[in-house]
Amino acid sequence: MSYRSSEKTRRKKDSKRTAMMQAAVQVFAEKGYHAATVRDIVGAADVAIGTFYFYFPDKETLFVYLYEETADFLLQTIQQAVAGKQTLPQQVKAGVQAYINLAVYEPAVVNLLLVGGIGAVPSLAEKRLEFRRQLTRLWQRLLDAAVADDAIPAQDTRHSAEFIAGGCDEIILGLLEVPNPEPFVQNAADDLTTLVLRAVGMPD
Amino acid sequence: MSYRSSEKTRRKKDSKRTAMMQAAVQVFAEKGYHAATVRDIVGAADVAIGTFYFYFPDKETLFVYLYEETADFLLQTIQQAVAGKQTLPQQVKAGVQAYINLAVYEPAVVNLLLVGGIGAVPSLAEKRLEFRRQLTRLWQRLLDAAVADDAIPAQDTRHSAEFIAGGCDEIILGLLEVPNPEPFVQNAADDLTTLVLRAVGMPD
Amino acid sequence: MSYRSSEKTRRKKDSKRTAMMQAAVQVFAEKGYHAATVRDIVGAADVAIGTFYFYFPDKETLFVYLYEETADFLLQTIQQAVAGKQTLPQQVKAGVQAYINLAVYEPAVVNLLLVGGIGAVPSLAEKRLEFRRQLTRLWQRLLDAAVADDAIPAQDTRHSAEFIAGGCDEIILGLLEVPNPEPFVQNAADDLTTLVLRAVGMPD
Amino acid sequence: MSYRSSEKTRRKKDSKRTAMMQAAVQVFAEKGYHAATVRDIVGAADVAIGTFYFYFPDKETLFVYLYEETADFLLQTIQQAVAGKQTLPQQVKAGVQAYINLAVYEPAVVNLLLVGGIGAVPSLAEKRLEFRRQLTRLWQRLLDAAVADDAIPAQDTRHSAEFIAGGCDEIILGLLEVPNPEPFVQNAADDLTTLVLRAVGMPD
DNA sequence: CATGAATGAGGGTTCATTCAT
């Protein structure tokens, strides 16, 4: 996964492993868990099928692992963007910006998390649930703090956080539908920030 | 699908067809496109597997058809709820209420639309896109009218509509996760209405 | 299995099922459990591979079933041959004769039981053990009765029975090695009878 | 194989080769030819998989070689035990004793010869045949000499020898089924000796 | 000598689809 490309671990031995994981993220993101075959993945990585099973125990384990890792990465990316900011407007702006940047730069990350492999893989449904829960909680923490500071009115911050999370996803998915979204990124980020802040009752 | 109970396909001769379609919605919604087998569907409908292929050309066609029909039904349900209302707050309240009611009473409808077989079924990606577009447009029309009436400030109503659509979905999915969501419905509807109205800049 | 050919159940519907079971006995007997592939079996039965899984849950289940059925059949065949006889010499003669006849007429039955699928299939090792135990017990019962009648001297009848069972198998396997064993059958049966009777101390 | 501990293959350089052969006997004996994987063997010998193919051309060749060597060892062990004895009773007693001792001390030797990969390995069927033939011939030679000395009555010594060989195997396998067979060894040896001598018509 | 990453044929099994009854 190129978003991990900053890691120093670049041992030759793992080049195939890395290639397969990158390929797997793409293939899973594009087709979803079921439609993606192991042959698709090894084909994209240009290795033999046996190589897959040398590095990974099976398709499901890899998918779950990739899903978790991708989810963590996305959550941390947003979290870090938000971390240094003091006020809710700054936090929202930074978080939204980070999310959009990630989606535009690594669309597979977002697609993997949303296209999903829901159904039939029991361990997956709960992983997805867990991811949504964590994403929601991230927003919720910010809102709770803002409520405590009287920056925004009292409200059911869980609902608000869910609303924000879902709204962001939808706008971002819309953004990814156009071939070259870069020109629209800033606009989307600004609009999204405004929408979020208004939704939670932040005075202009 | 109980929401189709008044259609013409109710002729006795088509009872098996209807049974299979109802079963298919449930099975697809529960397992997703790939994990749902034709045998699951005919098993749930209590007919033979050959019967499936007498009424439907194949699994994919049925799924796409069901997806379209379900999407139309959801859109019309919301549209009708909104239709008689004059002001944006009334419209939002009615639309949100209708959406939530539908989700709680017919969770399979929502699940079918969201669980998806994206990627898996090539022709489905665009169907899904089309559904989201229509759902967004539905909100967008209301917002555009409100902007024209100076009820809410000028804004990119497409972005706003996407935000609303995504936010609604997320809250509704959260609602469906609990076993007996009925007690929480009113609360969710109220919160959702508030969030939507605030997000688009409607003064309290 | 042709040794069940006397059954009246000859429904057309089960012709493929029967063909596969017959083929399976042959293939398993010839190659053993592991080397026999499902494709071998369906090839021998001239049906498609999917047909196998329409009738049987999986390869292992079929093998265990066939093994049990074959073992029961062999045990009952010997048991019945022995049943009407009063004296030990008559019983031994009849039992040995029956066993040899079966082996010559249905070599696959014997081969299936002896070539086996030992190793790796846990449920199989005990099945084989159980079969040997039952075969031994069959002889042991005869010997115990003979000891009680003072027809033969007191002895560890379990050891004697094991000795007999193993000795019979070896002679029979030797018999099956020649292409046309029929001419040697009578001789083998006589020798075997003498050996068994002598071994247990039956006076000439 | 501990029974090979005094051979020339003991040179330091071949320690890995030896380790693999010892491991292979155990693994093959325990799982049978097919279920035993090359990885099982190298794992048990604690060497890399490539090392296997440096010393042995392939799995099948090793198995056949091990089978032959094991068969020879067993035959020689019995042969040597019998060699110094003059009378049939002494010979039988010594041979049976040697066989049982070997089975109890080196169960893998016996299991390897009996668990088999019959059918699975084409070249093995004849190896097994050859082993049984030699084992039978060993007994047959003793019987022929005894017949010539009028120690036992004239008989088809081939049949008698087969009977003995099979009978021994069965009792020995029965012995190996119990976890700690040592206490039963003497009893089994005595019974077996008696059974063999009686079977061939040796007067008490 | 020794290693273990890499290969791919092949095995068990599933499931959409067909067709004779």
Next chain:
DNA sequence: AATGAATGAACCCTCATTCAT
């Protein structure tokens, strides 16, 4: 109309074997 036995392509995965280091 309706059935369900039959089909076979395709899936996931294993494992004997090779070869660059």
